[in-house]
Amino acid sequence: MARYTTESIRAVALVGHGGAGKTTLAEALLFKSGAISAKGAVEKGSTVCDFDAQEKSAGHSLNSALANFAWEGVHIHLIDTPGYPDFSGQATAALAGVDTAVVVINAQTGIELSTERMMHAAQARGLARMIVINKIDADNVDLPGLVGEIRERFGKECLLLDLPAHDRHDVVEVLEHDAGDADFDSIAHAHRELIDQLVEEDESLLARYLEEGKDPDAAELHAPFEKALRAGHLIPILFASARTGAGIEELLHVLASLAPNPAEGNPPPYYRGESADSGEAFDAKPDASLHVLAHVFKVIADPYMGKVSVFRVHQGTVRKDSQLFVGDGRKPFKVAHLYQLQGKDFIEVDELLPGDIGAVAKVEEIDFDAVLHDSHDEDNIHLRPLEFPRPMQGLAVETRRKVDEQRLFDILHKLELEDPCFEVERHPTTHETVIRGLGEMHLRYKLEKMATQYKLELDTRLPLIAYCETITANAEGHCRHKKQSGGAGQFGEVYLKIEPLPRGAGFEFVDQVKGGVIPGVFMAAVEKGVRQALADGVVGGYPVQDIRVIVYDGKTHAVDGKDVAFFSAGRKATVEAIRAAAAIVLEPIVSIEVITPDTAMGDIAGDLSSRRGHVTGTQSGLAARRQGLVTVSGEVPLAEIADYASRLKSMTGGQGSYDIQFARYAQVPPQVQQKLAASFKLKEEDE
Ligand SMILES: Nc1nc2c(ncn2[C@@H]2O[C@H](COP(=O)(O)OP(=O)(O)OP(=O)(O)O)[C@@H](O)[C@H]2O)c(=O)[nH]1
Ligand SMILES: [Mg+2]
Secondary structure: OOOOOHHHEEEEEEEOOOOOOHHHHHHHHHHHHOOOOOOOOOOOOOOOOOOOHHHHHHOOOOOOEEEEEEEOOEEEEEEEOOOOHHHHHHHHHHHHHOOEEEEEEEOOOEOOHHHHHHHHHHHHOOOEEEEEEEOOOOOOOOHHHHHHHHHHHHOOOEEEOEEEEOOOOEEEEOOOOOOOOOOOOOHHHHHHHHHHHHHOOOHHHHHHHHHHOOOOOHHHHHHHHHHHHHHOOOEEEEEOOOOOOOOHHHHHHHHHHOOOOOOOOOOOOEEEOOOOOOOEEEOOOOOOOOOOEEEEEEEEEEOOOEEEEEEEEEEOOEEOOOEEEEOOOOOOEEOOOOEEEEOOEEEEOOEEOOOOEEEEEOOOOOOOOOEEEOOHHHOOEEEOOOOOOOOOEEEEEEEOOHHHHHHHHHHHHHHHHHOOOOEEEEEOOOOEEEEEEOOHHHHHHHHHHHHHOOOOOEEEEOOOOOOEEEOOOOEEEEEEEEEOOOOOOEEEEEEEEEEEOOOOOOEEEEEOOOOOOOOHHHHHHHHHHHHHHHHHOOOOOOOEOOEEEEEEEEEOOOOOEOHHHHHHHHHHHHHHHHHOOOOEEEEEEEEEEEEEEHHHHHHHHHHHHHOOOEEEEEEOOHHHHHOOEEEEEEEEEHHHHOOHHHHHHHHHOOOOEEEEEEEEEEEOOHHHHHHHHHHHHHHHHHO
16 A cells, blocks of 8 residues: 655754743644644644643643644644753654754744854754744734844844735745745845856856756756755744734645655665664665665553654664664564654654654653664664763652652653653662753753643652763872682782873773782772772772873782672772872863843843853844843853742842753862862761
């Protein structure tokens, strides 16, 4: 049953800042195409893509959602993504499932934090990018001003592909039209700019164009259009109102006729081998007859369907009842049911072609980022990983009732599966469970989900800070571990040197022992001991990083040489060396962006500097200026902004919002280090 071919598939993600109108736009596209018979609204909780109970009550998206529709004989896979930075994990992951990123900008608020981040993330992934300026119906918008700003920020490759007309009730496409009236600029001018840019992509076309002075026709421009999108030489700007429907049909036409099909985009960045750096890059071919290669870019813990793995097929055909391998696993699983997703609905299909997005359910071994394939020829294959923001905001959680403890871990595991930016850490020594996410709002929604969906009540405590330790000087350590207690003895002796490494280099272990004074079998135990010492920390009980440990001498004993002895000697020698190496404690520094009414700017800056932070710049776009808003950027230690949400609320009368991102590790001031060291000493004495 051939429903369509690979050439007629488009895969598109709607990305951009929260509130830009992505979910409403998805609804408008689905409605216009006839896939749904009534247009729902975010406010009523009746859209296809915001189907989750929490999304309905929040009035914005929390998860990415999939939908499908057909237009002009083309099958379009659409992914609606959440826009607020706190939920950017699933938005970023969606980029691995598409060829085109449509960056939606709110005409009222202009370029925002996620606009910028998603523009860059899509570019880094080699996706075709398009910009849709939405809400053109709204009052108080400056469309020409916004276009100017977009070009200033994202380059002159951002060119108009349509223009609003009839007082923003309509839009006119400017590739096929070269004359007529528009609300601003002119169709003739926008048309000329576009053609000039496109002919640059093809030398013979350019030569003919210059000679004859005549426009190439639409068919001739198709290939240059795809080439320009692929190279980032063209980022078309379109206008729409998801509310009134203006520009929706034009957007559908552009997706069907100009967005790349799976063969026209940049190929997904696969490699064979252990790491993206050393592995051998290769291209999957969107050919239905080859081996299957598919990539899992989304996992859902569904209360009814169980674990659902959503993947994009990049090569070959996935069929119901066929067998697939997961990564390098030896045992295949059977594709008992194959689905396409339409919002909350699972629609069974028999096969998925290259370029298709689909899902399987109840296969526990499939995790986010897994590669599915049907031949051991395709072992050790990965897709180059996406770059996710690092979850910095932490909370220690504890179940109210002891009996819930095991359940807590099961549920946290499910939440972790679904969201690449949500992490759970268990600290065996302190018995603490820490959840980490991208922001206060992110964690609040996870807690709410646990309370409502899983009926799990938790107590939370202030964030724990992920401090770490490092050394600033070279030093030496030595330990002779010797035990003689009745029966068999233990003996192991280790001499080692330690050296600081550059920030971020991690840990290096070097074996420089000569003449086998520490036999190879025991060297592994020495390394384990060294690693144990580093994990336990020396100054404040935090993991030691950016250090090279060189074992250069030692001694064993024919009878008493034992693993335990060398483990212990390695550990103690390392501790001794670190104590002599001017060790320091490092803390995470975050970059912070605060959006605030300009009247509160002074308070924000003053507050940041009282928290050992500083302002690095301020910025405000046209639309933001009209609303009296400004973005203050700065840096501040994470430890100082645990309660920032409530501080900001009081400083801005509830008008402010903020976002943090990990920046780097930096040395804590001496008085902080003394405090951390003192409390570590107390803990050690307790034990
Ligand atoms: N005036 C006007 N309002 C719109 C338009 N599109 C969306 N809205 C409204 O803008 C608000 C946000 O719309 P959403 O569709 O939820 O925006 P979103 O981009 O999905 O937001 P997140 O899910 O948070 O990323 C809602 O109140 C919509 O009704 C539009 O074209 N014009
Ligand atoms: Mg949304």
